[in-house]
Amino acid sequence: MAIRRLFVGGNWKCNNTLAQTKDLVNSVLNKLHFDPSKVDVVVAPVFLHVPWVAEHIQKPVQVSVQNTSLTGTGAYTGEISVAHVKDLGLNWAILGHSERRQYYGETNEVVANKVKYAVENGLDVIACVGEHLADREANQTNQVVEGQLEAIRGKLNEAQWEKIVIAYEPVWAIGTGKVATPAQAQEVHEFIRSYLTQKVSQNVSQKTRILYGGSVTEKNAGELIHQKDIDGFLVGGASLKPAFADIVAACN
Ligand code: PEP
Numbered sequence: 741m742a743i744r745r746l747f748v749g750g751n752w753k754c755n756n757t758l759a760q761t762k763d764l765v766n767s768v769l770n771k772l773h774f775d776p777s778k779v780d781v782v783v784a785p786v787f788l789h790v791p792w793v794a795e796h797i798q799k800p801v802q803v804s805v806q807n808t809s810l811t812g813t814g815a816y817t818g819e820i821s822v823a824h825v826k827d828l829g830l831n832w833a834i835l836g837h838s839e840r841r842q843y844y845g846e847t848n849e850v851v852a853n854k855v856k857y858a859v860e861n862g863l864d865v866i867a868c869v870g871e872h873l874a875d876r877e878a879n880q881t882n883q884v885v886e887g888q889l890e891a892i893r894g895k896l897n898e899a900q901w902e903k904i905v906i907a908y909e910p911v912w913a914i915g916t917g918k919v920a921t922p923a924q925a926q927e928v929h930e931f932i933r934s935y936l937t938q939k940v941s942q943n944v945s946q947k948t949r950i951l952y953g954g955s956v957t958e959k960n961a962g963e964l965i966h967q968k969d970i971d972g973f974l975v976g977g978a979s980l981k982p983a984f985a986d987i988v989a990a991c992n
Pocket of ligand 1: 751909913914915916917953954955956974975976977978
């Protein structure tokens with residue numbers, strides 16, 4: 741088991757009616773038992789559900805948004821700014837999720853600028869990286885992940901890494917039921933940690949939490965969490981179900 745405080749994130753994506761979200765909070769999240777000194781539990785609802793969730797969820801569970809705007813408040817139709825997130829008393833944003841990269845054209849540069857803007861304006865960020873299947877098959881996993889990290893590193897000073905959690909999410913494992921084996925995940929997590937040692941600092945490398953995401957379930961969480969460099973999970977599909985409680989329990 742890793743030496744850092746563990747982290748379990750639930751990315752609810754664009755799912756659930758408000759009634760379903762209320763039911764998930766009342767029947768799963770508000771019944772969780774965990775020690776917040778050992779594990780952070782953070783859920784990211786649909787934007788429109790965030791205020792209700794933030795008000796009604798039990799306090800040790802933190803609430804995140806799934807995206808933030810590259811710009812501040814003002815004439816930016818359709819955007820939600822970091823200032824609006826902070827105004828609700830929230831501290832977390834997921835940025836650079838592969839679905840944002842794939843469907844909404846977010847390049848490494850856009851993601852890195854969003855991360856910089858969010859951190860400079862007081863948010864903690866779950867920054868997502870990960871390769872496509874074709875990258876893995878071409879033995880390019882490390883290069884792709886390094887490129888994503890390099891873009892972010894170029895925008896942050898060393899102290900700002902305190903506000904970053906990295907989520908390694910191989911795109912081929914997201915929502916597909918194809919989970920990376922513990923060895924495959926550990927290999928990339930170790931690569932990310934050594935990247936941080938070489939390119940940022942030993943201190944940042946030792947302190948930064950690196951999450952695994954990609955078809956995590958209550959069945960595979962126990963084995964994955966025992967890998968040395970896996971500090972928790974970013975969970976999609978299973979975070980919408982009672983199974984999320986078992987994943988948190990595996991980290992507690
Ligand atoms: C995710 O979208 O962050 C994710 C990991 O999804 P899933 O757990 O459904 O693969």
